[in-house]
Amino acid sequence: MAAVENVERAQSQTVTALLALRDLIVNGELKSGDRISELVMVERIGVSRTPLRTALVKLEQEGLIEEIPSGGYAVKAFSEADVFDAIEIRGTLEGLAARYAAERGVAQMRLAELRRCVETIDNTIHTDHMNDADFQTYLHANERFHALLAELSGSPALIREIERVARLPFASASAFVLAEASLPESQRILIIANEHHRAVVEAIENRESARAEAIMREHARLSHRNLMLAMRSQKTLDLVPGSALIRRRA
Amino acid sequence: MAAVENVERAQSQTVTALLALRDLIVNGELKSGDRISELVMVERIGVSRTPLRTALVKLEQEGLIEEIPSGGYAVKAFSEADVFDAIEIRGTLEGLAARYAAERGVAQMRLAELRRCVETIDNTIHTDHMNDADFQTYLHANERFHALLAELSGSPALIREIERVARLPFASASAFVLAEASLPESQRILIIANEHHRAVVEAIENRESARAEAIMREHARLSHRNLMLAMRSQKTLDLVPGSALIRRRA
DNA sequence: AGAATTCATTCTGTATACAGAAATACGAAA
DNA sequence: TTTCGTATTTCTGTATACAGAATGAATTCT
Known part of the structure; x- marks a missing residue:
């Protein structure tokens, strides 16, 4: 599995998290319906929970993920x-x-x-x-x-x-x-x-x-x-x- | 000035912040171009910075506020x-x-x-x-x-x-x-x-x-x-x- | 007096600690 | 063996501490 790395050095942690998450979703490493565990992503992407959560909110607005009623987010499925x-x-x-x-x-x-x-x-x-x-x-x-x-x-x-x-x-x-x-x-x-x-x-x-x-x-x-x-x-x-x-x- | 209160008790702090901020903007208490100081809003709305920032990200997606290049958000102006x-x-x-x-x-x-x-x-x-x-x-x-x-x-x-x-x-x-x-x-x-x-x-x-x-x-x-x-x-x-x-x- | 510079204050971005809720696993009883 | 209840673990939502950057004020020099 390819490690998720900062390609650009000068970007914020939030942008890093956003790009990394989008990548994982689009490339199918996170599959439709999968719950996105914040702690797992923190480990995998290498940013703290705060910018990660900011990225999650933005991805939800983009429509790639959706809120789970009991809390957290899951990858959306498209027909x-x-x-x-x-x-x-x-x-x-x-x-x-x-x-x-x-x-x-x-x-x-x-x-x-x-x-x-x-x-x-x-x-x-x-x-x-x-x-x-x-x-x-x-x-x-x-x-x-x-x-x-x-x-x-x-x-x-x-x-x-x-x-x-x-x-x-x-x-x-x-x-x-x-x-x-x-x-x-x-x-x-x-x-x-x-x-x-x-x-x-x-x-x-x-x-x-x-x-x-x-x-x-x-x-x-x-x-x-x-x-x-x-x-x-x-x-x-x-x-x-x-x-x-x-x-x-x- | 009307104090911003939780009308519903059972809602999350994030929703409280979102509704309160939207209210302040739509009613003109925060004017176009005004920088939105997080600490001031924390005091005024009565939630901590974390849910407040979540609400700010959502409002930016809604188009009511925009990012300031040097950081933070400002109320948008519409022609x-x-x-x-x-x-x-x-x-x-x-x-x-x-x-x-x-x-x-x-x-x-x-x-x-x-x-x-x-x-x-x-x-x-x-x-x-x-x-x-x-x-x-x-x-x-x-x-x-x-x-x-x-x-x-x-x-x-x-x-x-x-x-x-x-x-x-x-x-x-x-x-x-x-x-x-x-x-x-x-x-x-x-x-x-x-x-x-x-x-x-x-x-x-x-x-x-x-x-x-x-x-x-x-x-x-x-x-x-x-x-x-x-x-x-x-x-x-x-x-x-x-x-x-x-x-x-x- | 005006401009530039330095210093102090304020602010945001980020990390992390904590509590309550949810999910899971385990064990007991039918 | 299956089901129900309990306990443990994990997770999210929230609060807060901290550092570096930006803003503004005051002071000094021209």
């Missing part, structure tokens, strides 16, 4: 429906962000940034076989595109909410990239996704707010399809971040 | 735009909830509950002058309607998110009721709002999902109008819960 809904919520909020961007207008410089992301993604996916470096580049550009879009809404509250729902690992923008790669439909899906990106940039530029909103909603529905495909076998599901939290129905 | 956006986010999420309810179908019994809320509201607003009891009845029925609608989505994640955004006092379902009452347009607005309620129930019953979604979005836009009306004078703005957090622009 396929839960994941589906989380994706739809993200799509709805990103749709609102795109609409705001289109209605309120954005500087050409920011649009150019979006276009650069689209180009970068184009360059990585139009190849016969993506290697690890391609994946990293793709992941980064995709995350950046979605983060940028949220920012362009100009609404701090909306940015916050999108970040919150995207913090559920299986609802993040790039949750299904790895799973996709192992599918035969892989390249086609990535091409379609990037076409959505291209179209929403165009819609924002033309101030077509309804179109911008609809595109981002449809974009999230690609994730719905990926989810269904990934759920078909444990092998592909294992490639989805946070898959340890998802219980497949019998 | 008119922030409030506007919070209302729009709530409307968008409630729209999604209504759509889910329509798509997935709900039992007649639950629909009947919704209709009872609509009737109750009808009975309270079709009178020349609403008294305090009418207000309380209205408030209760309105909150219940919105809570029920969230439930009917059948999505725990969505219920959670709606509850979260509605926890901002000025974004709650009934935030503008008191302010409305002091406006000449008062009764007309309440009648329109309840017509929205009636229409969304009908849409859900007929499985008209797009209509159900659109209605709830439009419903939230009534709050937009109320916000603008309330912002015109400090007197009406003071009637909005959490108004102390809203700074009117010069």
Whole structure:
């Protein structure tokens, strides 16, 4: 078992505990339903109970763990429906962000940034076989595109909410990239996704707010399809971040 | 200054601290930008620092306070735009909830509950002058309607998110009721709002999902109008819960 | 008088001690 | 062997002590 270590030296104990706990949960070392014993975690992570408890409160707000009536916390379990809904919520909020961007207008410089992301993604996916470096580049550009879009809404509250729902690992923008790669439909899906990106940039530029909103909603529905495909076998599901939290129905 | 007391005896210190702090912030005793001194609050609320800090972490997640870079928390300030956006986010999420309810179908019994809320509201607003009891009845029925609608989505994640955004006092379902009452347009607005309620129930019953979604979005836009009306004078703005957090622009 | 610097105070982040409640294991009785 | 009751252990919620950092005040120098 890998020891949990501080990668960064300058961070607070609370952040250390938060990252370590999130890691343990997402990687499945703490399984759904498991009670999280504070003393065990104190030993394992190497912080005292105070920052650990602070981290637990934050994780509960994030939705990864839930309070046990008799006290303490347990790791949450997610059904396929839960994941589906989380994706739809993200799509709805990103749709609102795109609409705001289109209605309120954005500087050409920011649009150019979006276009650069689209180009970068184009360059990585139009190849016969993506290697690890391609994946990293793709992941980064995709995350950046979605983060940028949220920012362009100009609404701090909306940015916050999108970040919150995207913090559920299986609802993040790039949750299904790895799973996709192992599918035969892989390249086609990535091409379609990037076409959505291209179209929403165009819609924002033309101030077509309804179109911008609809595109981002449809974009999230690609994730719905990926989810269904990934759920078909444990092998592909294992490639989805946070898959340890998802219980497949019998 | 009213002393902060435990109303319920059986609740935890953390809950005591949370309720007390929320009260102080919403009622404006702690003003926007004020640093929240833990020791002062310990003295004022009568709990130790540990549960107080837990409550602070939760309030930060709720969005009422924010971390100060150098440590500690300060009460957040909200612009008119922030409030506007919070209302729009709530409307968008409630729209999604209504759509889910329509798509997935709900039992007649639950629909009947919704209709009872609509009737109750009808009975309270079709009178020349609403008294305090009418207000309380209205408030209760309105909150219940919105809570029920969230439930009917059948999505725990969505219920959670709606509850979260509605926890901002000025974004709650009934935030503008008191302010409305002091406006000449008062009764007309309440009648329109309840017509929205009636229409969304009908849409859900007929499985008209797009209509159900659109209605709830439009419903939230009534709050937009109320916000603008309330912002015109400090007197009406003071009637909005959490108004102390809203700074009117010069 | 104004600015800079130093010192004292205050505050937060963290660790730890303690008490009451919950969970578990053990033993006795049917 | 199974079930019920009891005792022990473990756990969480809370209070508090401590250290380093930040803030503010006072003093000194220009």
